[in-house]
Amino acid sequence: MLSNPATKYRAFPAIDLPNRQWPTRSITQPPIWMSTDLRDGNQSLFEPMNAERKLRMFRTLLQVGFKEIEVGFPSASQTDFDFVRELIVGGHVPEDVTIEVLTQSREPLIRRTIESLKGARRAIVHVYNATAPVFREVVFGMSKPEVKELAVSSVRLIKEITATMPETEWVLQYSPEVFTSTELEFACEVCDAVTAEWGATPSNKVILNLPATVEVSTPNIYADQIEWMHTHLARRDSVIVSLHPHNDRGTGVAAAELGLMAGADRVEGCLFGNGERTGNVDLVTLALNLYTQGVSPGLDFSDINAIARTVEHCNQLPIHPRHPYVGDLVFTAFSGSHQDAIKKGFAAQKAAGPDAMWNVPYMPIDPADVGRSYDSVIRVNSQSGKGGVAYLMEAEFGVVMPRRLQVEFSGEVQNYTDSHGGEMSAQDIWNLFDATYLNAADAKVRYVEHHLFDHPGQTGKAHVQGIRIGVEVDGQPMLLSGEGNGPIDAAVHALQTIGVKVQVRSYEERSTKASTDAGDAQACAFLELVATHGDTGKGGERFGVGMDTNIVTASVKALISGVNRLGLVDVDAAEPVAA
Known part of the structure; x- marks a missing residue:
């Protein structure tokens, strides 16, 4: 049992604003x-980055478009x-990029830090000291005036040292550490x-960096703290907040x-x-949140993978598969209802044209905008439905199934995933479709x-269409013959010679470019059949599917496929002509 929080934890007070x-x-x-990433992110790693990984991370940050990068804690x-030193001496820092380094408010550390920046074109010296009551009283045993003097004396020292190095443009950054737990007036x-x-x-x-060093309140209170400072700071026009x-608390982005x-x-x-404890704010999520609201973030995540x-590689930490925008499964839907909505949304988006506003259910961003393909958007497991299979x-494979076939085949997929477990790839689904409709083993x-x-x-009647079909029935070659008002009707009559009595409930044909070994453009026929005795429908309905260049x-293949699925062949009743 958890202890009583009311007697153990203090609720953070609201801000009077x-x-x-x-x-x-x-x-x-x-x-x-x-x-x-190279400082706060790096110092939180079980195995901090080596020089190779650091440089690779730095170059990636440049490619993304960062103009300010905190590169380390040199003291x-x-x-x-x-x-x-390598970044500066090796010429790795572009003219429009400023590097930043962190130091505590201690003289030897400040001197060492500024020494590391010798020769930089422009640099930010980031100095900090803790200002919150628990740090003043418990950690350092300092009064408010002492804390304030430590901050001021550290800035004075930085100003004195950097004045002797005019070849560098110096920028000061100060952080009142644990700002969120510090009295706003102080x-x-x-x-x-x-x-x-x-x-x-x-x-x-x-x-002036105002950190939620430890997130201790709801995001609205942090916003109140920032607005209070924004409206009370002296020299606000000379400050970057x-x-x-x-x-x-899991609300860093908010x-x-x-x-x-x-x-x-x-x-x-x-x-x-990445960062200490539960991490720093996620800049990818923050930037792409802006992007989905129509605001260009100024950072390039077009190849997020x-x-x-x-x-x-650099952090030696995996990214969660459901991490916003980048996780391997973030654009993947297994739920049947989600898949159906996404499939319809993609169709509507395509019909609306390339300049239409993005409006696909369950997808706040177009995967293509971050360099992701649509291949893995819909994947199938035991939770999936007809929409995902159809998509x-x-x-x-270019096979556009009729709606009722979607329902029928999704049942086959469901049975497969229930019995085999796990997930089915697109190729797995094609193999099951082929084994069910096109080349059934039984x-x-x-x-x-x-x-x-x-x-x-x-006299007065239309021409009669006839067909002779060469088949193998239980491995035995036979020739079936029938006549009707068209090829399909004639084939239905031909199959009656082996005891098959069916009625065609629906027929559709579509051209497709199936991803088969042949890879040729094919015609795909879908026949929905029902078994009959005389004129009365008996038994269940089944689809048959046939594919051919003709x-x-x-x-004809679709008709035979459906007959096999209905299980209607009675060899003993057959009276065919031997092939």
Whole structure:
């Protein structure tokens, strides 16, 4: 049993912000993006990245379009220090990209950090100290004035050291660590002191990063905190308000979105949300959320699979198969009702034309926009229905099944998945379709050949169509003959010579390019049959399917397919002419 939360945990208080504006706002432009995959993301790994993986990640971030990248914690390890030096000395940083490094508010660490940046064209020095009560009182034993002085003295030192290195354009970033648990008035007081010490101006802005170092409240409260700071900070025109949401409550993306509505200018996070504990905010999800609302995010995720594989390699962590936008199964529907809706949606989208607004059920984004194909959108297991089966048969093999055949064949698929378990690929479904309708192993009657003939009917009547069908019945060659008002009717009469009495309930034919070994354009015939005794329908209805380059041949094959599925062949009653 869980303990009583009311006696163990303190609810985070609401913010007194009676005139809050963020609930009525929308995000209409992307934020300044800053990736911390190489710092915050890396320091959370069981096995931190080596130099090769770090450089590969850096290059991927450049390809995506990040202009600000936090590349390490150079005072924390020689590996990080050397990597920063390699980026600068090796010429890996493009002219329009700014690298950022993190340091604690301690003099030796600050000096070491700035040393790592020697020769950089432009660099962000990110300094932080904890401001929340539990850290002041429990971790460091410091008073509010001492905490404030630590922040100001650290900024003063950074300003003094960087003044001796004018070849670099220096940008200050300050974070009141655990901002979300800090009294707003005190957080604002410290931030104002920092911007005053740096001498922030509209042309020399300070980045004030307001992190949800630990997510302790609902996203609306974080938005209230950001709006409060946005409206109370001194020198607001000389400040870039930055967000750094973590995901302890699982609402990091929501907190970032609401924080942007509340007045923030910038977001720090990691691709796919890697980071300490439950992770940093997921920048891919955040950016593509904007994209699906008609806002260009300014980041390129048009080949999401390549990015995902790189991140998995560099982090040595798998991406969840249902991760938004990128998971291997995120565009995959197994549910029968979902599959049916998606199939209809794709058809309507295609009919609407290439310039139509995207409007496919269950799919907030077009998979093609992130470089994903439609091949895996619908996959079949024991939960699937006729819509998914029909979609795969059409998309993969060009077979457009009549609605009632969809129902019939989905039952065959259901039986297969129930007995075999797991998932069926498109090829598995085709193999089952072939074994059920086209080349059934237990077929009593097998088509060999046919020949058409006709002769004049009685006076005033139409010509009579005749057919001779060469078949094998239980392995024995036979020649069946019949006449009717067309090839199918004639073939129905021919089959009566081996005891088969059927009525054709429906007939459809379509051209297709089936993915068979031959790969040729084929005609596909679908006949729905019912067994009869005289004129009275008996037994169940079954579909037969035939495929051939000739439509009449396909139709005869479909008839024989349906007869086999009905199980009506009575060899003892047959009186055929031997072939």
